[in-house]
Amino acid sequence: MSVHIFAASMRRILQQLRADRRTMVLIVAVPALLLTLLYFVYGGGPAFDQIALSLLGILPMLVMFLITSVAMLRERTGGTLERLFTTPLHRPDLLAGYGVAFGLAALVQSLVLITVSVWGLSLKTTGPIVWVLLIAFCAAAVGVATGLLASAFARTEFQAVQFMPLFIGPQVFLCGLFAPHASMPRVLQGLADALPMTYAVRALRAVGDQADPAGDVLRNVLVLAAFALGALALAATSMPRRTR
Amino acid sequence: MWLAPALRTVRLAPVRTETAIRVQGLDVALRGSDVLHDLAFEILRGAIVGLMGPSGAGKTTLMRAIVGAQRVKGGELRVLGHRPGTAELRHRVGYVTQGLSVYRDLTVQQNAEYFAALQGHSRASAMDAVAAVGLSDFARRRVDRLSGGQASRASLACALVGDPALLVLDEPTVGLDPVTREEIWQHLQGLAGQGTTILVSSHVMDEAARCDSVLLLRDGRLLAHLTPGQLLERTGGTSYDDAFLRLIRSGESM
Numbered sequence: 001m002s003v004h005i006f007a008a009s010m011r012r013i014l015q016q017l018r019a020d021r022r023t024m025v026l027i028v029a030v031p032a033l034l035l036t037l038l039y040f041v042y043g044g045g046p047a048f049d050q051i052a053l054s055l056l057g058i059l060p061m062l063v064m065f066l067i068t069s070v071a072m073l074r075e076r077t078g079g080t081l082e083r084l085f086t087t088p089l090h091r092p093d094l095l096a097g098y099g100v101a102f103g104l105a106a107l108v109q110s111l112v113l114i115t116v117s118v119w120g121l122s123l124k125t126t127g128p129i130v131w132v133l134l135i136a137f138c139a140a141a142v143g144v145a146t147g148l149l150a151s152a153f154a155r156t157e158f159q160a161v162q163f164m165p166l167f168i169g170p171q172v173f174l175c176g177l178f179a180p181h182a183s184m185p186r187v188l189q190g191l192a193d194a195l196p197m198t199y200a201v202r203a204l205r206a207v208g209d210q211a212d213p214a215g216d217v218l219r220n221v222l223v224l225a226a227f228a229l230g231a232l233a234l235a236a237t238s239m240p241r242r243t244r
Numbered sequence: 245m246w247l248a249p250a251l252r253t254v255r256l257a258p259v260r261t262e263t264a265i266r267v268q269g270l271d272v273a274l275r276g277s278d279v280l281h282d283l284a285f286e287i288l289r290g291a292i293v294g295l296m297g298p299s300g301a302g303k304t305t306l307m308r309a310i311v312g313a314q315r316v317k318g319g320e321l322r323v324l325g326h327r328p329g330t331a332e333l334r335h336r337v338g339y340v341t342q343g344l345s346v347y348r349d350l351t352v353q354q355n356a357e358y359f360a361a362l363q364g365h366s367r368a369s370a371m372d373a374v375a376a377v378g379l380s381d382f383a384r385r386r387v388d389r390l391s392g393g394q395a396s397r398a399s400l401a402c403a404l405v406g407d408p409a410l411l412v413l414d415e416p417t418v419g420l421d422p423v424t425r426e427e428i429w430q431h432l433q434g435l436a437g438q439g440t441t442i443l444v445s446s447h448v449m450d451e452a453a454r455c456d457s458v459l460l461l462r463d464g465r466l467l468a469h470l471t472p473g474q475l476l477e478r479t480g481g482t483s484y485d486d487a488f489l490r491l492i493r494s495g496e497s498m
Binding site for chain 1: 274308311312313314315329331334335337339340341342343344345346347349350354358359361362363364386402
């Protein structure tokens with residue numbers, strides 16, 4: 001891994017993001033708009049607080065998964081990845097470049113989302129809200145990493161978009177947003193425990209319920225980080241330098 | 245003409261006796277089926293070598309093997325004295341894949357600067373490469389807002405950063421108008437004059453005339469490796485297309 005090549009790749013990916021203003025606006029504004037819509041659906045109150053808090057982790061993961069898988073697919077199908085591999089670039093340089101560049105975008109997105117939720121939609125949490133920023137960032141990192149991995153299984157951008165319900169759908173159903181973890185059948189509980197979004201929602205719930213959620217948050221955030229690194233390692237093996 | 249001033253400066257004549265690419269008994273398989281069979285040829289440094297043949301002949305596979313993107317099944321392949329794809333070669337080989345392998349949503353300059361950074365070269369050398377393909381006036385324009393020929397040249401510029409010893413170009417002139425093709429070929433000839441070895445594929449047989457020698461590939465086998473003059477002479481063909489067809493029909497290897 002070369003710091004120089006990683007930094008150049010990150011810069012290039014950020015330049016691409018900046019060149020596509022519409023995508024940037026969608027990344028930053030759409031989750032906040034969705035939460036606002038939900039606020040009026042529920043008319044605010046505790047029911048909204050609980051769902052909105054979970055969404056602060058779910059939405060960044062979802063959005064980042066989607067844009068990363070399409071961006072990486074373009075790199076694979078456009079010939080640029082093959083070309084990059086004939087240069088001194090190594091896979092971790094590129095993967096880290098994507099991770100950090102989109103991670104920064106996710107951070108901006110989360111900041112806007114949290115600001116809108118707390119000051120605009122008067123979201124209440126028992127614990128300090130800053131933890132939510134860390135959790136949202138880690139959830140987004142998982143989205144980026146699994147998005148990079150998912151791009152290996154898609155041949156076209158249509159397919160990449162279709163992977164979203166496959167990768168993200170079960171996680172949303174099982175993460176505890178619709179039904180509490182404890183009330184699900186054992187098999188589904190086991191499945192939920194194997195999926196990263198569950199840990200994001202657990203960490204967020206801890207912030208919602210506990211005055212000092214540091215322990216629970218950090219434990220779950222570590223699991224999220226492990227998922228992200230695991231997916232990145234798998235993604236690296238899914239892009240061999242040489243065709244067999 | 246858009247030939248950069250730098251290219252017009254006279255340098256010492258390159259030594260043409262060194263081997264740039266040596267291939268011996270090369271076999272390459274793609275997903276289990278053999279694509280290239282027992283190829284053997286040698287390319288000298290500073291030569292422009294055309295890789296010609298119909299679609300599906302294995303031109304791209306051979307180029308990918310040379311740049312280290314394709315695993316080799318058997319035989320020997322040495323590029324500038326090294327095995328393909330080694331760390332040393334990644335600084336010395338420029339590769340342009342089929343189609344536009346640049347970031348279309350970035351400007352010419354941003355693309356060139358990225359590829360320069362990957363090679364550890366300065367921004368100035370990126371701009372030199374952009375100037376060398378005559379795109380200085382378009383450096384700040386996004387690639388997807390350039391004409392087809394300009395975009396091809398932008399892609400070429402990214403391969404030229406840092407003066408690689410070997411350029412591998414997969415159909416750089418496909419789909420371009422005659423004027424732009426002429427410009428690209430002039431530019432390649434200028435580079436070869438400075439000692440850069442260039443392997444360039446094409447299925448436009450007339451482009452053989454631009455090369456020092458031509459590798460004729462068909463169904464994964466090397467039909468011939470000869471100079472354009474020899475190709476016409478030995479087949480008695482009236483044009484390069486005709487010569488190639490005659491060569492295939494006669495089925496003989498030269």
